[in-house]
Amino acid sequence: MSRALGRAVAIASALLAAAVVLAPLPVRAFGIAMTPSAAPVYVEGRQIRFERLSVADAEPVAAVADPGLRDLLAAVGAKMTWEPGTRFVALTRADGEIVTFTVGSNAMTVDGTSTGLPFAPFYRGTDLFVPLQPLAQALGLEARRFRGGYVFVPRILSVNRKIGLARTIVEIQAAVPIAWHSAFHARSRTLSLSFPGFSADSKEVPLGNREAAQAIVRQSGPPGFPIATVAIHLFAGTKFAAHRMASGVGVDVVLARSEGALRLNERATPKPVVVVSPGAANGNAFAPASPATLAPSSEPTAEPIEASPLPASPITPAVLPAPSQSSATGGFSQPAKITSVLVNDLATGTRITLTLSGNVSFEWHRLDQPDNRYWIDIHGATLVGPAQTLASKLPFVTNIEITQHQITPEAVVRVAIAPTQPIDVQIGQVEGSPDQMGIEIENTAPSSDAPRAGVGSIAVTGGPSPRASAAATNPDLIAIDPGHGGNDPGAINSGYGLVEKQLTLRLSRAVKTRLERLGWQVVMTRDGDNEVGDPNGADRQELQARCDVANAAGARLFVSIHMNSWVRPSLSGTTTYYWRRSDRAFAQAVEAATVASGGLANDGVQRDDLYVIKHTNMPAVLVEAAFLSNPHDATLLEQPSFIDRLADGIVKGIMDYSGGPQG
Amino acid sequence: MLAAAAVWALFLGGCARHPHVLETHQLTVYYCKGGTAALVPLRFVVDSKLNEQQLAAFAVNQLLSGPSALGNDVVLFPGGTRATVSVSGGTATVDLSGSVADGFHGGTSEETAMFKSLTYTLTGLPDVKNVKVLVKGQSVAALPGGQFALDEPLTRDTFAQ
Numbered sequence: 001m002s003r004a005l006g007r008a009v010a011i012a013s014a015l016l017a018a019a020v021v022l023a024p025l026p027v028r029a030f031g032i033a034m035t036p037s038a039a040p041v042y043v044e045g046r047q048i049r050f051e052r053l054s055v056a057d058a059e060p061v062a063a064v065a066d067p068g069l070r071d072l073l074a075a076v077g078a079k080m081t082w083e084p085g086t087r088f089v090a091l092t093r094a095d096g097e098i099v100t101f102t103v104g105s106n107a108m109t110v111d112g113t114s115t116g117l118p119f120a121p122f123y124r125g126t127d128l129f130v131p132l133q134p135l136a137q138a139l140g141l142e143a144r145r146f147r148g149g150y151v152f153v154p155r156i157l158s159v160n161r162k163i164g165l166a167r168t169i170v171e172i173q174a175a176v177p178i179a180w181h182s183a184f185h186a187r188s189r190t191l192s193l194s195f196p197g198f199s200a201d202s203k204e205v206p207l208g209n210r211e212a213a214q215a216i217v218r219q220s221g222p223p224g225f226p227i228a229t230v231a232i233h234l235f236a237g238t239k240f241a242a243h244r245m246a247s248g249v250g251v252d253v254v255l256a257r258s259e260g261a262l263r264l265n266e267r268a269t270p271k272p273v274v275v276v277s278p279g280a281a282n283g284n285a286f287a288p289a290s291p292a293t294l295a296p297s298s299e300p301t302a303e304p305i306e307a308s309p310l311p312a313s314p315i316t317p318a319v320l321p322a323p324s325q326s327s328a329t330g331g332f333s334q335p336a337k338i339t340s341v342l343v344n345d346l347a348t349g350t351r352i353t354l355t356l357s358g359n360v361s362f363e364w365h366r367l368d369q370p371d372n373r374y375w376i377d378i379h380g381a382t383l384v385g386p387a388q389t390l391a392s393k394l395p396f397v398t399n400i401e402i403t404q405h406q407i408t409p410e411a412v413v414r415v416a417i418a419p420t421q422p423i424d425v426q427i428g429q430v431e432g433s434p435d436q437m438g439i440e441i442e443n444t445a446p447s448s449d450a451p452r453a454g455v456g457s458i459a460v461t462g463g464p465s466p467r468a469s470a471a472a473t474n475p476d477l478i479a480i481d482p483g484h485g486g487n488d489p490g491a492i493n494s495g496y497g498l499v500e501k502q503l504t505l506r507l508s509r510a511v512k513t514r515l516e517r518l519g520w521q522v523v524m525t526r527d528g529d530n531e532v533g534d535p536n537g538a539d540r541q542e543l544q545a546r547c548d549v550a551n552a553a554g555a556r557l558f559v560s561i562h563m564n565s566w567v568r569p570s571l572s573g574t575t576t577y578y579w580r581r582s583d584r585a586f587a588q589a590v591e592a593a594t595v596a597s598g599g600l601a602n603d604g605v606q607r608d609d610l611y612v613i614k615h616t617n618m619p620a621v622l623v624e625a626a627f628l629s630n631p632h633d634a635t636l637l638e639q640p641s642f643i644d645r646l647a648d649g650i651v652k653g654i655m656d657y658s659g660g661p662q663g
Numbered sequence: 664m665l666a667a668a669a670v671w672a673l674f675l676g677g678c679a680r681h682p683h684v685l686e687t688h689q690l691t692v693y694y695c696k697g698g699t700a701a702l703v704p705l706r707f708v709v710d711s712k713l714n715e716q717q718l719a720a721f722a723v724n725q726l727l728s729g730p731s732a733l734g735n736d737v738v739l740f741p742g743g744t745r746a747t748v749s750v751s752g753g754t755a756t757v758d759l760s761g762s763v764a765d766g767f768h769g770g771t772s773e774e775t776a777m778f779k780s781l782t783y784t785l786t787g788l789p790d791v792k793n794v795k796v797l798v799k800g801q802s803v804a805a806l807p808g809g810q811f812a813l814d815e816p817l818t819r820d821t822f823a824q
Contacts, residue, residue: 393823484808488808490768490808491769541804543805565768565770565772565773566769567736571772575771606824607823607824608775609812609821610812611805611810622810629770
């Protein structure tokens with residue numbers, strides 16, 4: 001329906017509604033019986049608390065003033081206009097479309113188009129009630145029954161193609177701000193974009209025959225948290241780029257034979273554009289984000305100081321965007337989540353890498369000698385999982401603490417560094433990883449007139465990373481790596497008929513089942529008796545291939561599962577290995593829970609230079625669940641119930657560390 | 664081999680007309696032993712005329728053949744493992760072949776202990792700062808079937824907790 005026609009219908013509908021009210025026909029909502037309801041409502045994988053959810057005529061209704069409704073609107077980036085006592089409610093969707101409800105009218109309008117309601121919005125006392133399911137649908141959500149309540153799932157509304165001279169554009173649109181993960185599988189040349197939490201109708205969209213034949217739209221995942229996927233098999237030589245639409249509610253995937261045709265010049269795109277082309281340089285250098293450094297000051301503490309980041313536009317802390325505004329790119333007004341913390345020792349110093357789910361602003365401060373403390377407050381951010389105290393190998397850094405410094409009125413995560421001498425720190429986006437904030441403590445001391453405070457911000461595009469092998473972090477995805485497989489049996493205890501590769505797969509599958517039950521998504525590096533890399537290739541490929549699976553999928557956590565062995569049968573028990581010091585807490589959580597559940601000896605956590613936990617981009621541990629070489633452990637490993645207990649423990653460790661899926 | 668070296672040293676010493684003075688220095692070979700894989704140093708006295716490469720070869724040979732005196736809970740490279748060693752520019756390069764290069768079937772504890780012994784032993788030599796492990800002449804991620812990262816040179820820091 002054209003927009004003009006839609007408006008005409010809306011006007012007609014409004015007239016009709018007025019006629020209905022004028023002629024005293026019974027409008028069903030008046031006098032309708034309402035009963036309070038405790039039915040849970042889920043949006044984007046979390047429950048929304050309504051204070052006054054009721055059921056009227058078998059339909060859930062919500063008061064317009066209910067904080068739960070405001071929470072729902074915030075989750076999808078919509079705004080409401082309503083004055084108590086008035087008859088009109090207007091909602092502005094993230095894509096700019098307007099939805100209106102009128103008291104007494106059993107039709108709503110969505111961008112001028114009228115749609116029937118099961119009954120009209122009505123007042124009870126001073127509360128205005130609206131039917132919830134049509135409201136959610138008008139916001140571009142799909143309403144479903146779920147766990148005795150309702151789940152509202154954003155939908156991919158359309159997948160269309162536009163074929164141009166030098167390129168084909170696949171337009172993927174929703175009505176709510178869209179976030180996606182992309183992965184390019186080099187061997188099959190398949191580009192897949194996944195939209196966690198979105199539903200979609202399965203279909204195939206023909207794309208012509210130049211860059212790719214078709215886009216395949218599918219939905220997977222549990223009903224309460226589906227994942228829509230658009231997979232495009234590219235012909236050889238096709239390059240691609242994904243651009244967020246200016247409205248934030250869609251993505252344009254550009255397919256072209258030449259790099260130049262990947263740019264979208266005609267579209268005014270205020271957000272950063274990430275260009276991805278298969279085989280792009282694997283750069284991971286550290287690039288300071290547009291630094292907004294405050295001018296030097298003789299004040300030891302952080303007074304608001306005149307700022308001079310760039311000659312043209314001075315920035316002061318006061319004009320920093322509030323977190324709700326700063327999330328414009330992602331469109332969600334909730335704070336960004338920090339889903340992982342990594343510490344790497346580099347030749348030039350120590351780098352702390354935080355993975356962000358959305359935009360943040362930050363300010364940093366440094367105290368003078370002899371205190372030397374340095375801290376960074378990340379505004380609009382929540383820390384997922386426990387506070388962490390990290391060690392650095394730098395001799396002049398006592399420790400680094402990462403804590404949720406404040407929740408209200410604004411969520412603030414603080415990174416506090418306790419040095420014994422003045423330190424020089426660089427803060428910015430990690431080049432090639434738009435969702436990663438890097439904090440690099442340099443080996444060298446700052447100059448004596450270096451600034452003592454500064455501000456900056458990190459804009460997470462939410463788009464695909466330019467590294468073909470890495471994706472933005474999916475906060476609900478865990479990678480499980482069953483050790484060995486195929487022509488590599490791992491350790492063997494022939495006396496008990498135990499082969500490590502079989503036990504690791506059995507245990508990994510048990511872990512996967514449990515994680516999925518808890519709402520996690522799981523990617524397995526293998527789910528059969530096979531190698532992950534090229535079986536005829538060098539061993540570098542086998543272990544790197546396992547890392548690639550987790551890195552390309554954007555897993556939040558990585559767990560490699562193994563069975564230990566020793567030269568003598570005497571050793572028994574569970575050990576969990578970590579490499580990066582920042583992964584120690586993860587290893588401790590998994591070790592403690594696995595020992596508690598499996599009941600074997602606690603052999604503790606060990607720092608060890610193991611390839612798969614060193615070359616994965618996310619917090620990673622390797623669990624040696626039991627000793628194949630020990631008769632007691634081996635006897636237990638023969639029993640399925642023991643494998644289940646080990647799986648329970650590993651999963652509890654993951655939950656304890658991560659706080660659960662973040663959908 | 665130690666005996667041979669000593670005889671050779673005595674012979675050379677005799678030629679130099681100092682038959683009663685054998686110039687020696689100490690070389691320490693570290694083994695990992697027991698459930699905690701604790702480092703156990705064994706000291707060898709070797710001829711000071713051995714160059715760095717010969718010292719490194721001597722030490723690796725001791726690690727491969729194993730000490731009879733330490734009991735049977737010492738972690739050794741699997742029997743049938745061969746190694747060639749060269750030292751250059753502060754790096755000892757150990758090229759593994761034979762049994763361990765065809766497929767490692769032990770646990771992570773054993774594997775880590777093997778490389779910890781090798782690294783501690785070789786970096787105990789005056790001119791060796793780090794150890795690069797090759798498998799059949801190739802730089803690898805890990806032993807076939809192994810987990811321990813061999814993509815970068817190893818130092819004692821690699822094993823720091």
